[in-house]
Amino acid sequence: MWETIGNEEAVKHLSQSLRDGRVSHAYLITGPDQIGKGTLALDFAKALNCTGVGSPCGSCDQCSRVGKSLHPDVRIIGLSSSEGRDRSLISIEQVREVQHEAYLKPYEGVWRVFIFDGVGRLSEEAANSLLKLLEEPPDQVVIFLLAEDYLSLLPTIVSRCQLIKLRPVLSSVISKVLQDVYGASFELARTLSGLSNGRPGWAISAFADQEILDETTKALHSMETLLDLSIEERLKYASEITSRMSTEKKIARRNLMLWTTWWRAVLFDKQDVLGTEKSGLTFESSHSAASTLSVLQICNAIKSIQKASCYLERNVNPRLIFEQLMLELPNRR
Numbered sequence: 001m002w003e004t005i006g007n008e009e010a011v012k013h014l015s016q017s018l019r020d021g022r023v024s025h026a027y028l029i030t031g032p033d034q035i036g037k038g039t040l041a042l043d044f045a046k047a048l049n050c051t052g053v054g055s056p057c058g059s060c061d062q063c064s065r066v067g068k069s070l071h072p073d074v075r076i077i078g079l080s081s082s083e084g085r086d087r088s089l090i091s092i093e094q095v096r097e098v099q100h101e102a103y104l105k106p107y108e109g110v111w112r113v114f115i116f117d118g119v120g121r122l123s124e125e126a127a128n129s130l131l132k133l134l135e136e137p138p139d140q141v142v143i144f145l146l147a148e149d150y151l152s153l154l155p156t157i158v159s160r161c162q163l164i165k166l167r168p169v170l171s172s173v174i175s176k177v178l179q180d181v182y183g184a185s186f187e188l189a190r191t192l193s194g195l196s197n198g199r200p201g202w203a204i205s206a207f208a209d210q211e212i213l214d215e216t217t218k219a220l221h222s223m224e225t226l227l228d229l230s231i232e233e234r235l236k237y238a239s240e241i242t243s244r245m246s247t248e249k250k251i252a253r254r255n256l257m258l259w260t261t262w263w264r265a266v267l268f269d270k271q272d273v274l275g276t277e278k279s280g281l282t283f284e285s286s287h288s289a290a291s292t293l294s295v296l297q298i299c300n301a302i303k304s305i306q307k308a309s310c311y312l313e314r315n316v317n318p319r320l321i322f323e324q325l326m327l328e329l330p331n332r333r
């Protein structure tokens with residue numbers, strides 16, 4: 001059984017290529033963070049080596065070892081390291097290791113699978129080395145490159161891969177999985193799937209991890225509070241959040257993502273207020289913002305947050321980004 005949630009076309013395409021014996025040497029899977037790129041690559045790694053019925057069966061020895069990251073022929077190469085210190089780029093050493101291993105026969109499976117996670121962040125040397133590997137692909141090896149989009153990659157790398165674009169999954173689909181598979185209540189499943197922006201991985205991790213759930217509640221509450229704060233108080237908030245970022249950079253990214261979702265809910269609410277559209281996702285706090293702000297103010301807030309996200313990705317000083325954002329957000333005072 002494929003564990004990928006939604007994106008049926010991508011699943012269909014891969015299972016068809018396996019049935020027809022047309023497995024590519026390299027696939028580039030693109031899509032936002034936690035949309036299911038890794039899950040799809042692992043599903044295919046299971047399917048390639050599965051010994052059960054209806055591959056990937058999910059229960060044979062091969063499938064279950066891939067699922068537990070215990071299969072010697074399936075490796076994930078990424079930015080997080082076992083020493084707990086995350087890298088900012090995939091290094092040349094990591095690619096060289098793969099180059100070496102790729103030419104060895106599979107230990108116990110039929111196929112070797114290498115999954116490069118976060119391939120948008122390759123060092124230049126690593127990218128060239130990876131290109132060589134893609135130019136002369138060994139037999140019985142499948143390489144997956146996972147990236148948010150292909151624009152940050154060398155065109156020569158992209159052209160050697162089969163491109164699979166993953167799209168946001170319907171929140172009703174995510175909600176159903178949260179209830180049926182993970183036992184979430186209807187209310188919580190609806191809220192988390194709405195907040196996930198179509199990313200099942202985020203919804204599942206938020207359900208499983210109380211810390212993420214608390215952080216989410218806090219982020220949404222802080223945006224609502226910010227609307228009523230003075231400029232001085234907002235700048236103090238910017239300073240606090242950016243000092244927390246020095247220990248955990250993902251906090252800022254997640255906050256911006258959640259704030260975008262909150263503002264979208266405000267916009268939908270506003271349209272409801274104006275009687276133009278009925279929406280699914282609403283928060284108590286978004287109703288009150290919708291009734292006090294204009295459509296233009298709401299749209300500008302969304303634009304400002306998106307601009308901040310872009311700058312954060314380009315490594316602009318986070319303190320400057322957040323200070324600017326604090327100045328741009330509408331004030332209800």
Ligand SMILES: [Zn+2]
Pocket residue numbers: 046049050051052053055056057058059060061062063064
């Ligand atoms: Zn199996």
